Amino acid sequence: MKEQLLDTLKQYFGYHSFRPLQEEIITSILKKNDTLVLMPTGGGKSICYQIPALIMEGTAVIVSPLISLMKDQVENLRANGIAAQALNSSNDETTNANLRLQCLQGKVKLLYISPERLLSELPFLLKDIKISLFAIDEAHCISQWGHDFRPEYTQLNILRKHFPDIPIVALTATADKITRLDILEQLNMRSPQIFISSFDRPNLSLAVKRGLRQDEKLHAILHFIARHEKECGIIYCMSRSTSEKLTNILQKHGIKAAAYHAGLQGKEREKAQEDFINDRIQVVCATVAFGMGIDKSNVRWVIHYNLPKSIESFYQEIGRAGRDGLPGETLLFYSLSDIILLTKFAAQSKQQQLNMEKLYRMQQYAEANICRRRILMNYFGETMEEDCHNCDVCKNPPERFDGTVTVQKALSAIARTNEQIGVHTLINILRGTAEQEVIRNGFDKLKTYGVGRDIPVYDWKVYLLQMLNLGYFEIAYNENNRLKITDSGRKVLFGQARAMLVVVKHSQEQYNASRKPQVKVTKSPADSSVFPKQTEENDALFEKLRALRKELADRQRIPPYIVLSDKCLHLIATSKPETIEEFEKISGIGEYKKEKYGKDFIELIRKFNKH
Ligand code: ADP
Ligand code: ZN
Numbered sequence: 058m059k060e061q062l063l064d065t066l067k068q069y070f071g072y073h074s075f076r077p078l079q080e081e082i083i084t085s086i087l088k089k090n091d092t093l094v095l096m097p098t099g100g101g102k103s104i105c106y107q108i109p110a111l112i113m114e115g116t117a118v119i120v121s122p123l124i125s126l127m128k129d130q131v132e133n134l135r136a137n138g139i140a141a142q143a144l145n146s147s148n149d150e151t152t153n154a155n156l157r158l159q160c161l162q163g164k165v166k167l168l169y170i171s172p173e174r175l176l177s178e179l180p181f182l183l184k185d186i187k188i189s190l191f192a193i194d195e196a197h198c199i200s201q202w203g204h205d206f207r208p209e210y211t212q213l214n215i216l217r218k219h220f221p222d223i224p225i226v227a228l229t230a231t232a233d234k235i236t237r238l239d240i241l242e243q244l245n246m247r248s249p250q251i252f253i254s255s256f257d258r259p260n261l262s263l264a265v266k267r268g269l270r271q272d273e274k275l276h277a278i279l280h281f282i283a284r285h286e287k288e289c290g291i292i293y294c295m296s297r298s299t300s301e302k303l304t305n306i307l308q309k310h311g312i313k314a315a316a317y318h319a320g321l322q323g324k325e326r327e328k329a330q331e332d333f334i335n336d337r338i339q340v341v342c343a344t345v346a347f348g349m350g351i352d353k354s355n356v357r358w359v360i361h362y363n364l365p366k367s368i369e370s371f372y373q374e375i376g377r378a379g380r381d382g383l384p385g386e387t388l389l390f391y392s393l394s395d396i397i398l399l400t401k402f403a404a405q406s407k408q409q410q411l412n413m414e415k416l417y418r419m420q421q422y423a424e425a426n427i428c429r430r431r432i433l434m435n436y437f438g439e440t441m442e443e444d445c446h447n448c449d450v451c452k453n454p455p456e457r458f459d460g461t462v463t464v465q466k467a468l469s470a471i472a473r474t475n476e477q478i479g480v481h482t483l484i485n486i487l488r489g490t491a492e493q494e495v496i497r498n499g500f501d502k503l504k505t506y507g508v509g510r511d512i513p514v515y516d517w518k519v520y521l522l523q524m525l526n527l528g529y530f531e532i533a534y535n536e537n538n539r540l541k542i543t544d545s546g547r548k549v550l551f552g553q554a555r556a557m558l559v560v561v562k563h564s565q566e567q568y569n570a571s572r573k574p575q576v577k578v579t580k581s582p583a584d585s586s587v588f589p590k591q592t593e594e595n596d597a598l599f600e601k602l603r604a605l606r607k608e609l610a611d612r613q614r615i616p617p618y619i620v621l622s623d624k625c626l627h628l629i630a631t632s633k634p635e636t637i638e639e640f641e642k643i644s645g646i647g648e649y650k651k652e653k654y655g656k657d658f659i660e661l662i663r664k665f666n667k668h
Contacts (some may be wrong), residue, residue, distance in 0.1 A: 065108050068648050069648070080648070089224045092254065093249050094252050095254065100230045103133075106192040107139075115188055116168050116188055117277060120172055124146075127171075136650070138649030140164055143170070144171075144178070145171050147312050193225065196227035197236050199240055258376065265390075268391070282340065288355075288359060290339070290340055291377060293345065293361050312339060315328075315340075317329045319346045336616070354623070355387070356378045357385055358378055364391050365389075368436050393525070428451050428464070463509075465549060466508045468522070470503065476542065484521075487510075488517070527556065528546070598630050604656070633662050
């Protein structure tokens with residue numbers, strides 16, 4: 058049995074071993090158990106139902122919520138020589154008629170279908186064909202508790218009744234306990250086998266930058282992108298206008314970028330998405346609307362231009378990087394103004410308390426001075442025994458100092474203005490800036506005016522963020538964002554308690570903020586310690602391989618990552634196969650791809666080696 062599974066894995070997908078839980082899940086499905094699979098994005102869920110579909114007799118029916126997701130899956134399978142089809146409203150009637158015929162003839166191993174279509178086909182097609190299994194992808198859509206609730210999904214509860222003997226497999230990357238139970242109940246799963254894999258994505262590095270000004274942020278982003286020359290990434294922005302402004306600026310710096318948000322025409326959005334998938338643009342500046350429909354495996358980095366509203370959203374969004382298992386770099390920008398705005402949104406939302414709490418947890422993550430991955434995993438109910446060594450806190454542990462005097466200066470300035478000022482004015486008072494509002498209100502006569510002149514503006518911002526998170530003052534969001542000292546703040550102010558602050562570290566990027574970024578920096582720093590390169594890879598060869606992949610992709614009108622994943626391409630670049638036997642050994646090369654692409658790649662490598 059084990060042999061057969063491994064053979065199927067190698068033959069069709071070109072992989073040599075299963076990832077954790079995959080084999081157990083496949084075995085459970087083959088035993089016709091109803092099965093619930095929880096795995097993080099990029100964890101390898103698809104193979105869990107695709108291998109049973111290939112081994113079992115009949116057609117596997119896969120319910121998927123989005124046409125773009127279906128398209129991606131079907132392209133991927135067909136690129137491995139597997140008979141997969143999608144039945145949905147984007148096909149014309151002739152295509153669908155043909156497709157039905159193929160299903161009836163038993164020629165389709167995997168049939169992707171939208172939930173509406175599934176219901177309408179129940180009395181027809183689905184009655185007439187032999188079904189091996191049902192897979193419900195993105196199964197959290199069935200639950201009102203999940204974040205992508207889709208009413209059509211709730212009608213899937215009739216499957217169990219109509220098909221008592223066919224196993225149902227539900228798969229999702231995001232489901233808390235309530236959602237999980239909801240999925241089981243709503244699908245009427247019987248004695249379900251539940252598999253929950255670790256949600257850790259060790260290949261994603263984590264970093265946070267606090268309190269940067271707009272121009273500093275921009276500088277940091279240009280610097281970051283320069284390190285990721287030719288590597289695709291997403292920048293998530295809070296507002297549509299930011300995503301557009303940022304896109305313009307990037308374009309002016311010669312970076313191929315596009316904006317993506319709900320305010321754009323459907324066509325424009327589609328184009329941005331297609332261009333990104335097909336490596337025609339490098340960067341998408343998007344609002345949260347982007348990503349649900351794409352399975353692009355070679356997104357190499359994700360930046361959050363603003364703080365996300367919850368850890369769930371954050372984790373899902375960074376999860377779009379590094380799905381192929383290669384390093385993905387992530388960076389989160391975090392500022393006081395984000396908090397002020399997001400708190401306002403949360404306060405005005407329906408589930409006010411819940412949303413405030415979620416935002417607070419997100420804020421704690423951003424302010425963390427312990428391993429960030431431990432915080433994330435802990436949030437999702439997993440505990441890590443050790444630090445991750447792939448987040449900025451681990452790599453650069455914070456140093457603390459006794460910041461009592463600093464805190465007292467700030468709090469005293471707040472007190473002396475009768476708690477009427479916001480952060481901006483507070484910093485101006487501390488720094489002794491002759492700004493209009495300061496002068497007009499006579500704040501320049503205060504005893505605290507200028508007492509914090511020795512501390513740069515940026516450092517003050519970071520200290521104030523720390524003070525906010527330590528609970529020394531609050532921001533009255535409903536009163537013009539004025540600052541109010543809390544009880545614990547008062548204790549520090551009156552010398553009854555000491556305050557420990559984290560030393561502000563200045564990266565080179567901040568000092569250079571006014572200068573133009575140097576564009577050529579060393580390649581992605583992403584963790585040679587975690588992912589050591591086995592053999593030195595030749596950059597020139599890699600670029601040639603990449604170009605060949607693009608050519609092959611364009612010829613077939615499919616995205617490059619579907620021809621071969623980035624990981625596979627790197628493996629070819631390091632192992633430099635010169636024969637078909639060597640080529641076949643590479644992870645990710647199944648029989649179909651060996652036949653289809655082997656010759657072209659080998660020829661390129663032979664030529665390259667001769668030079
Ligand atoms: P998910 O649906 O969970 O987000 P996918 O099924 O798309 O993830 O898998 C993510 C990536 O991992 C794909 O490129 C897939 O081919 C690859 N993958 C899955 N299983 C294995 C395996 N056993 N060995 C190597 N790569 C794998
Ligand atoms: Zn860490």
